[in-house]
Amino acid sequence: MRSAADERALRAAAAIGRRVGAHKIIDDPDLLAPFGADESGLPAAPPPVAVRAESSDDVVAALAVAEARGVPVTPRGRGTGKSGGAIPIRGGIVLLTERLDGLVELDRAERLAVARPGIVLQRLQEAVEAEGLFYGPDPASLDSCALGGNVAENAGGPRAFKYGVTREWVLGLEAVLMGGTRLRTGRRTRKGVAGYDVTAALVGSEGTLAVFTEVTVRLQARPAATQTLLATFEDPFAAGEAVRDLLGSGLVPCVIEILDRHCVEVMRAAGHNPIPGDPGAALLVELDGRDAGRVEADALEAGEVLERRAARVLVASDAGHRRALWAARRELSTLLAKAHAGKLADDVAVPCGAIPEVLRRFEALGRERGVTVSCYGHAGDGNLHANVLWDDPALDAAARGTLEAMLRVVLEHRGTISGEHGIGLAKRDYLAWEQSAGLLELQRRLKEAFDPRGLLNPGKLLPDRPGSRSRRAAGSGGRRASRRA
């Protein structure tokens, strides 16, 4: 039997359907099932109904009707999020944005692009690169995530060390508030300081402040040359030291990715063999630029720096080897999940100098509790994807304990509990470990300014006010162990 809240959501969706077209309303439970989950591994919560927006006007109508009827709305891009942001834990309407697709404008002279939020990132990049231009952010999910989701999560990626994360590329947004007010924020010019930087506040707001219906991004000239180095090490600590050396050298690689022994083994077991030998860890380093000679000279210098600590340094000179390396790297998260019955994936960032010590502490925490901690990630940014892996169901609680102890280690080293995957549902209850009560309260007030009734993506990002009713009703939004059969 449907709850009263579900019935209310269905009635609201029917009213939205009368404004935007009934064919955009999905209420078949079989079709709704995928919209209850994302890639976080958190338990699914299928919604009673979804609205498939095809235009900015559809979003306005959906948010106007939903607010008038007090129905929660959870925006959804392509569902690749890793922190549970798109899971509709409080029911209501899921607002699908994947049909808000396509490139609206590409201006070579002004070096900017305007795109709709549902565009898959890789499509945007291909369109931009065909014009000799370049858009920096490159999350490993680029062939399946949407630009709107990237903006909502302030997504990063391997190239962020040199090119920065999504916020540094977004110039302006068209955004719709709960209630249906449509706003344009930001600018099209390269410079501009008018008013508060509302665009910057919306980037990374995890679907809790507004729904994006158009995104304006800056572009730059495409780097013409790339050199890829692969260095292998006795252990991940030596690799961590090499990252420190590389940063100290003054070189600016576009990519410094780290993989530990377990990652290399799991890749190999899945048939990916781009890393030779039996290394304790590997670094994938790329340098790029417009001048091929300069890039080659920098790569030589980087190779010399790496050789001080590496067992071996290889140049991935042919395109095939480079493609194989990246294919394996991009699949790593999925491969680790397939290789173990249980996986808790963490995404933390620490000061680069602390990487060797943090890796040591992570390994020891896993060993003490009988689980494996395996790390890979964007080492140039200190952004580690640290995975707690286990196969014995009796270790579920130990795995969760390991993850929490790892977060404490990160904070001890002045790191942050989320480097790029966001807080969402997965880390909502840990945000108070990092941020003061005053800062959390300021953010709650910001949320109230955008969404006074708290209906847009409720239960995400910010922990409830201590003692509040929704906290008692909803219980912890914290991370649960993900287990695979």
Ligand SMILES: Cc1cc2nc3c(=O)[nH]c(=O)nc-3n(C[C@H](O)[C@H](O)[C@H](O)COP(=O)(O)OP(=O)(O)OC[C@H]3O[C@@H](n4cnc5c(N)ncnc54)[C@H](O)[C@@H]3O)c2cc1C
């Ligand atoms: C294999 C794999 C590799 C990954 N690698 C990376 C990586 O390298 N770097 C990285 O940063 N992330 C990575 N991710 C995480 C994920 O791909 C990103 O967070 C991505 O930005 C999510 O986009 P999405 O379209 O799938 O969003 P969804 O999962 O659908 O939604 C994510 C959040 O954005 C909100 N949202 C979506 N669209 C809108 C909109 N139009 N308006 C307002 N809010 C919206 C949702 O409410 C939700 O809170 C990876 C994920 C996977 C599965």
